[in-house]
Amino acid sequence: MSSVDLALGLVGVALTIMIFSYILGDNLFFRVGLYVLIGVAAGFSAAVVITKVIIPLLYVPLRTPGTPAFYWALVPLVLCALLALMLSPRLSQAGKIPLAFLSGVLAALALFGVSRGTLAPQLLATIGRFSPALLMQASQINWAGVIEGVLILLGVIATLFFFHHRQQVKQVGGGSLLDGMSSVGQIFMGITFGALFIGLYMTALVALISQLNWVKDFITSLL
Amino acid sequence: MKKGLPIAVAILSGLFVLAGLIFQPYLGPYLGLVLNWAVIVGSMALLVAIASLIIYHARSILTARKGFIFSIVILASFGLSLVGGLWLGVDNPAYLKWVGAIQRPLEVSLLGLVALIMTSAAVQVFRNRGWSPLTVSFGLSAIFFLLIALGLLQTLEVPQIATVIGYIRQLPLVGARGLLIGVAIGAVMMAIRVLLGSERPYSD
Numbered sequence: 001m002s003s004v005d006l007a008l009g010l011v012g013v014a015l016t017i018m019i020f021s022y023i024l025g026d027n028l029f030f031r032v033g034l035y036v037l038i039g040v041a042a043g044f045s046a047a048v049v050i051t052k053v054i055i056p057l058l059y060v061p062l063r064t065p066g067t068p069a070f071y072w073a074l075v076p077l078v079l080c081a082l083l084a085l086m087l088s089p090r091l092s093q094a095g096k097i098p099l100a101f102l103s104g105v106l107a108a109l110a111l112f113g114v115s116r117g118t119l120a121p122q123l124l125a126t127i128g129r130f131s132p133a134l135l136m137q138a139s140q141i142n143w144a145g146v147i148e149g150v151l152i153l154l155g156v157i158a159t160l161f162f163f164h165h166r167q168q169v170k171q172v173g174g175g176s177l178l179d180g181m182s183s184v185g186q187i188f189m190g191i192t193f194g195a196l197f198i199g200l201y202m203t204a205l206v207a208l209i210s211q212l213n214w215v216k217d218f219i220t221s222l223l
Numbered sequence: 224m225k226k227g228l229p230i231a232v233a234i235l236s237g238l239f240v241l242a243g244l245i246f247q248p249y250l251g252p253y254l255g256l257v258l259n260w261a262v263i264v265g266s267m268a269l270l271v272a273i274a275s276l277i278i279y280h281a282r283s284i285l286t287a288r289k290g291f292i293f294s295i296v297i298l299a300s301f302g303l304s305l306v307g308g309l310w311l312g313v314d315n316p317a318y319l320k321w322v323g324a325i326q327r328p329l330e331v332s333l334l335g336l337v338a339l340i341m342t343s344a345a346v347q348v349f350r351n352r353g354w355s356p357l358t359v360s361f362g363l364s365a366i367f368f369l370l371i372a373l374g375l376l377q378t379l380e381v382p383q384i385a386t387v388i389g390y391i392r393q394l395p396l397v398g399a400r401g402l403l404i405g406v407a408i409g410a411v412m413m414a415i416r417v418l419l420g421s422e423r424p425y426s427d
Binding site: 032035086096183204 | 342
């Protein structure tokens with residue numbers, strides 16, 4: 001093991017212990033670990049943004065005056081300058097224009113992307129369960145497929161209904177049929193949250209075991 | 224005029240991007256240009272946010288505010304990481320190894336800590352929300368999927384159990400589909416409100 005690897009390994013072990021010290025309660029070492037994480041992540045993000053975006057997309061075109069790329073780069077330059085003014089409390093209002101530009105672009109991308117990438121495929125997948133090709137097997141009705149399709153449709157409608165019904169109950173109160181439908185939606189959501197919870201729990205558990213294993217291996221390699 | 228200009232910028236930029244996406248063969252090159260501008264402005268917004276964080280912590284040190292020792296830690300780690308990245312380049316293997324040696328143990332340990340916190344959080348759900356269809360189905364689902372994840376039910380090797388497990392495994396997909404459609408409808412509504420100027424996230 002080289003001296004650099006040894007130093008980096010010792011740093012890793014120290015940081016791991018600092019984070020796991022939270023088990024004993026919120027303490028100085030845990031907080032120092034968190035601040036190191038934030039500082040390094042912020043520095044790395046800033047370095048990536050400067051070297052991979054700002055320099056090639058903004059600085060390089062501005063070094064060639066008179067070209068079309070130079071004139072096109074003036075627009076983001078002005079927007080970036082207005083954004084930088086947000087650091088001064090007195091001039092922070094100037095930052096609204098670049099933020100409005102960003103909001104408009106992101107809203108349009110979200111509208112297009114979500115409707116084509118999420119909404120339409122999910123709706124089609126739900127309706128697709130009732131396609132004749134799936135429901136007919138050798139000119140006989142596939143009842144298992146019909147029941148499965150109806151259950152899925154009912155589950156999706158009940159889950160969507162739960163959100164809508166919560167708002168209505170707050171305003172006018174709910175009826176028994178609406179409450180029943182909302183309860184079915186709650187059951188489907190609970191099942192989904194339970195499965196997601198266990199998926200995340202198992203991931204976290206694997207991370208915990210692998211990190212403790214890494215610390216054990218590193219210390220063993222030193223002995 | 225002062226209030227109207229950002230709204231006009233948001234509506235015009237949004238409508239142009241929407242038009243560019245729909246009429247891509249005609250507006251494609253201009254769409255690429257506007258998206259490039261958005262990438263630059265978004266990156267600059269990140270830099271301004273980081274600068275704001277650094278200014279706050281620098282002021283904490285200068286005024287010796289309570290807990291300024293943490294500000295020294297954050298500024299030192301930020302400075303080393305930024306200067307290293309700019310000096311060596313963010314693709315430099317030595318720099319990436321150094322950053323990874325600090326980030327990886329911190330992030331993996333925090334994720335490991337989440338496992339311990341989630342255990343107590345699961346109990347808190349029942350304490351705070353009581354018994355309802357949501358909490359009961361959540362608890363039963365969590366126990367069932369934990370048993371499946373641990374492979375306890377599969378070890379029984381009963382074909383009927385395998386069939387039942389197969390059906391129950393599909394149930395979370397139904398709720399997830401409902402949630403996804405609900406979230407997507409919400410996102411579409413919010414995007415339309417921004418494009419119509421009735422929602423102004425930039426003016427807060």
